[in-house]
Amino acid sequence: MINAIRGMNDILPDEAAKWRFVEDTTRRIFSLYGFSELRPPLMERTELFLRGIGDDTDVVEKQMYTFTDKSGDSVSLRPEATACVLRAVIEHGLLNKDPIVKLYSIGPMFRYERPQKGRYRQFHQINAERLGEDGPLADAETLAMAYDLASSLLGREALLMEVNSLGCKACRPAFKEALQQFLASRQDSLCEDCRRRMHTNPLRVLDCKVPTCKEAVEGAPFIEDHLCDDCRAHYGTVLAGLSTLGVRYEKNPRLVRGLDYYTRTTFEITAAGLGSQNAIVGGGRYDDLLSTLDGPPVGGIGFAFGMERMIMLMGEPRELIEGCFVVAQAEPRVEQEALGVISELRSAGIRAEAAFGKSFKAQMRRADKAGYPICVIMGENEINSSTLSVKVMSGHVPQRTIGRKAVLDEIKSMLVHKGENA
Ligand code: HAM
Numbered sequence: 389m390i391n392a393i394r395g396m397n398d399i400l401p402d403e404a405a406k407w408r409f410v411e412d413t414t415r416r417i418f419s420l421y422g423f424s425e426l427r428p429p430l431m432e433r434t435e436l437f438l439r440g441i442g443d444d445t446d447v448v449e450k451q452m453y454t455f456t457d458k459s460g461d462s463v464s465l466r467p468e469a470t471a472c473v474l475r476a477v478i479e480h481g482l483l484n485k486d487p488i489v490k491l492y493s494i495g496p497m498f499r500y501e502r503p504q505k506g507r508y509r510q511f512h513q514i515n516a517e518r519l520g521e522d523g524p525l526a527d528a529e530t531l532a533m534a535y536d537l538a539s540s541l542l543g544r545e546a547l548l549m550e551v552n553s554l555g556c557k558a559c560r561p562a563f564k565e566a567l568q569q570f571l572a573s574r575q576d577s578l579c580e581d582c583r584r585r586m587h588t589n590p591l592r593v594l595d596c597k598v599p600t601c602k603e604a605v606e607g608a609p610f611i612e613d614h615l616c617d618d619c620r621a622h623y624g625t626v627l628a629g630l631s632t633l634g635v636r637y638e639k640n641p642r643l644v645r646g647l648d649y650y651t652r653t654t655f656e657i658t659a660a661g662l663g664s665q666n667a668i669v670g671g672g673r674y675d676d677l678l679s680t681l682d683g684p685p686v687g688g689i690g691f692a693f694g695m696e697r698m699i700m701l702m703g704e705p706r707e708l709i710e711g712c713f714v715v716a717q718a719e720p721r722v723e724q725e726a727l728g729v730i731s732e733l734r735s736a737g738i739r740a741e742a743a744f745g746k747s748f749k750a751q752m753r754r755a756d757k758a759g760y761p762i763c764v765i766m767g768e769n770e771i772n773s774s775t776l777s778v779k780v781m782s783g784h785v786p787q788r789t790i791g792r793k794a795v796l797d798e799i800k801s802m803l804v805h806k807g808e809n810a
Pocket of ligand 1: 467468469470499501506507508509510511512513515516517646647667668669670671672689690691692693694695696697
């Protein structure tokens with residue numbers, strides 16, 4: 389028997405509805421922020437990632453699926469989307485057509501990592517990039533967009549957003565030097581990789597997961613103490629913007645992220661319940677990446693969600709079906725009336741179904757199994773009094789009787805309300 393490759397998973401039919409739900413929610417929220425979709429290919433020239441991500445990162449050093457194709461070119465399956473999106477923006481001159489570009493992409497990424505819970509070799513990201521705005525409020529809005537999506541899928545309580553600033557070309561060199569000096573005094577406790585990286589890329593050492601390295605960097609200098617005036621002001625305005633937007637965050641002066649292109653704002657959202665692979669989204673600003681890839685000298689900011697991790701935490705989404713099931717007493721007069729109600733609901737954009745001719749119990753069972761949050765119940769009594777009964781399927785809200793004319797508005801507001809609480 390031939391099995392799937394280790395770390396690469398099938399998404400089976402009973403899981404696919406959740407994936408679609410996450411994708412639909414993403415499209416709805418991101419379009420509120422003015423983002424459009426870009427679908428780059430899964431494979432790129434290897435050089436794009438070497439230059440874009442940095443050859444001193446774990447992703448490039450150890451995790452890329454790289455091979456030589458039949459024409460002798462080195463190509464790689466994409467380990468992340470940012471470099472690909474920027475390559476497409478530059479290649480198609482999108483910033484010439486519009487100086488502000490906001491794009492999202494959803495799809496599989498590939499990293500040769502040791503598989504474990506929440507870490508796979510093929511995994512999926514929801515990626516967003518916002519190019520052409522240097523100001524701090526673009527950062528605040530982008531972080532808020534990530535927070536909106538995470539909280540609408542998982543609820544705010546489960547989330548922790550951590551924010552840091554990594555400074556810029558002007559102030560980072562002094563910090564690197566201070567860090568190098570500190571690391572030199574601790575080098576005996578560092579792993580082999582970090583002993584090398586402390587010379588080539590000392591910030592990476594702060595991100596090392598080896599326990600002895602984690603311990604060794606505990607007293608390291610903080611980048612916040614080395615930020616130049618511009619970076620400090622930028623960071624302050626980002627944090628104020630987050631508060632204005634109602635985003636709950638914590639500053640984490642040790643957050644450096646695993647990729648090399650970040651400048652200034654960086655962030656991660658972690659969620660309880662995932663074990664060690666608890667980051668569901670990570671991202672930040674990159675002011676030099678477009679020019680590194682031979683594009684215009686324009687900055688950007690973005691992030692990526694790990695979809696598997698989100699879906700693992702989500703449970704059954706309560707608003708999978710935004711609609712109601714019409715339960716009708718098995719009487720010809722009632723069923724005719726129910727047919728009219730169903731048609732009205734659908735005309736108003738509300739999904740509606742019934743199961744005519746079945747017992748009351750069987751209809752309710754069907755509504756519950758299909759995941760309808762609301763049932764409209766119709767019998768002789770309702771018809772005689774020009775009313776309908778409405779039952780919320782979850783919780784203990786008592787069934788209500790509503791005037792026939794008010795029912796559409798009532799159901800619409802109940803569905804919106806459920807969505808907000810989901
Ligand atoms: P990243 O932190 O490497 O950032 O990945 C983002 C998210 O992808 C992680 O927080 C995690 O949820 C998920 N992820 C990463 N590796 C795996 C894996 N092996 N298995 C499952 N999930 C995984 C980036 O990729 C940047 N390109 C984000 C970005 C966009 N920055 C600016 N724009």
